[in-house]
Amino acid sequence: MIHSKLHDPDIMVVRPGVDRLTAVNAKAFKEEVAALIDAGASRLVIDFKDTGFLDSSGLGALTGVLKKIGHRGDLVVCGLNPDVSQLFRICRMDRVFSVYADEADAIQALKEKS
Template sequence: MIKTSVHEDLGLCVVKPTVERLTAANATTFKEEVIALLDQKHDRLVIDLAEVSFIDSSGIGALVGVLKRVGTRGEIVVCNLASSVQQMFRITRMDRVFSAYRDVDAAIQALKERA
């Protein structure tokens, strides 16, 4: 359900859900797959939501669960948010929790600057 691209030189991993809708039907699977990455010591993540056109509270909850699992040992940012996904982030105030960037390159650059 996710594609990953590991950037060892930068110490980060790009995670791309390959679903159009991140909802109760697949949020648990998404969360488990991302947590498996965290267990492999990939704790600086860019979540690329380019293919996701809709996210519900379960999808948001999965992202929050991953963020809690990362804790202070890493960082998670999101990018490529469709307008409906941006709206859900605003409604749930997750736009104050997750840093969002226009694309993967901008997200990677931001993480590089924070390293």
């Protein structure tokens, strides 16, 4: 389901690979990203460029991934369309996640943190 791509030595960009991240696929998304973390990925960009809709299950899965990384690494998100941005605002997730316009901005921000 997910598409992942390594940028630089240690920044992994992940795309959910679905148009809608909802209860039907949120668990698989979380497990697949968790497997990347278990395999050593610790600095992640989740790019929602091709994902037009998230529900509370999708948001829950994303929060689960953030908890999995914890203090061992970093996770940022990018590519939110206006609907997904609105969901982040309503659920106050814009205070939890660092949100960037696109993949390039997100990667740059992670590089500057290191």
